[in-house]
Amino acid sequence: MRIGLVGNGTIVRRFLKDAAGAEGAETTAICVRERSREKGEELAREYGLRVFTDYGGFLRDEEIDAVYVGLINTCHYKYAKQALLAGKHVICEKPLTVTAAQAEELADLARERNLFLWEAFKLPYGPTLPAVREHLDRIGPVRMVQCSYCRTGKAYEEYLAGSVRPVLDPACAGGSLYDVNVYNLHFVMSLFGTPDQVCYTANHGKNGVDTSGTAVLQYNGFLAVCTAAMDCSSDNFTMIQGERGWIRTEGPISSASRAVLCADGKEQVLAENPKGGSLEPEIREFVRQFQEGDRKSCCEMLKHSVQVMKILDALKNGI
The missing domain is CATH 3.30.360.10 (Dihydrodipicolinate Reductase; domain 2)
Incomplete structure (x- = not known):
């Protein structure tokens, strides 16, 4: 599974490091903001990636099967949705979104388009x-x-x-x-x-x-x-x-x-x-599901993620 990454923070660096040990996972590209190009190029040299500063161009790349979204929480929904609409599978950092309605929309979109949508957490x-x-x-x-x-x-x-x-x-x-x-x-x-x-x-x-x-x-x-x-x-x-x-x-x-x-x-x-x-076990499982077409396992975890978002919504009212 060829993975393109969005972001250049600590979690993206950890994902790159641990993906290198996960059989079947190949990190191919990274998308960063123009002002972060230098950091993106540094990671590109270390891990053999192509660098993008335009998310649209990144999503049109045919050498990317899945997009890893490692951005701040409020960006998860927007970037994951755009990737799904572009026909890419998505690995999104936790929390999947910031509202249950957003999570349900992404889950429905992934099902409609026969795509994998995973929330990245190790447990x-x-x-x-x-x-x-x-x-x-x-x-x-x-x-x-x-x-x-x-x-x-x-x-x-x-x-x-x-x-x-x-x-x-x-x-x-x-x-x-x-x-x-x-x-x-x-x-x-x-x-x-x-x-x-x-x-x-x-x-x-x-x-x-x-x-x-x-x-x-x-x-x-x-x-x-x-x-x-x-x-x-x-x-x-x-x-x-x-x-x-x-x-x-x-x-x-x-x-x-x-x-x-x-x-x-x-x-x-x-x-x-x-x-x-280590993130390696979750990456290995995402690759397995992708290679075997195991959407059932993915859908079961996605249902759980949506339920967690509903409880987060309810708890948020107490902040």
């Missing part, structure tokens, strides 16, 4: 989530779920100093809900489906962005409490508590290093994922 393609799902019944009826994904970094340091990056700019759909807590939502909803009720309470920065917050998802018989932050750090984990035991994943759920089960007083390691931060 479904590593060993952690399948292991948790397989052993969930061993802990009995679930009563509580806790998810913590809290991190600080250079973006927040710059924010405090007065320089606002898109990840902390509400005008760019930045903030802890869309950039961090979305991982927790994907985890919980992958296991338990759509919650009955939701609410969101957040801490706000000087520009109104949610720098940290907690989403509470109410299911029949239990609650899932999802906390995420960009203004503080924590021991990141998920914990599923049942009447007969618990399952815990260690590290940020986007790249959890392992999953542990405790049932009947005995602990058991269910899965280990030392390279949890």
Whole structure:
């Protein structure tokens, strides 16, 4: 599968690096803004890419099968839609869009045109989530779920100093809900489906962005409490508590290093994922679906992505 990339940020660089190890994936071109041409040419030299500064010309390139959209959140819908209309398959960074209506429109467009549309997030393609799902019944009826994904970094340091990056700019759909807590939502909803009720309470920065917050998802018989932050750090984990035991994943759920089960007083390691931060497994799966024409798997994940966007819509009302 020949992949053209849009953008030149950190996630695009990671995608290029990890795609090099994914059999069947070939990165062929990159599209950047004119003012970022130098950065684009630097990546082109390193990875053997052709450089475009015109998105229309990029989409007309017949040596591109799929477009990877690695731009700020508010650009996902526009660039993904244009790519689908041009007959390209699309790999779009999370969150897929910034509203559920946009996500549904893209999903419908992909189905109508018999194209693949993937939301790029690592969780479904590593060993952690399948292991948790397989052993969930061993802990009995679930009563509580806790998810913590809290991190600080250079973006927040710059924010405090007065320089606002898109990840902390509400005008760019930045903030802890869309950039961090979305991982927790994907985890919980992958296991338990759509919650009955939701609410969101957040801490706000000087520009109104949610720098940290907690989403509470109410299911029949239990609650899932999802906390995420960009203004503080924590021991990141998920914990599923049942009447007969618990399952815990260690590290940020986007790249959890392992999953542990405790049932009947005995602990058991269910899965280990030392390279949890790699994008290679998801890229390999996208290539497999493309090569085998497995649209069923793609559609199942896309339905899940749309449901997550609907819950994000509901939670956003609490910001």
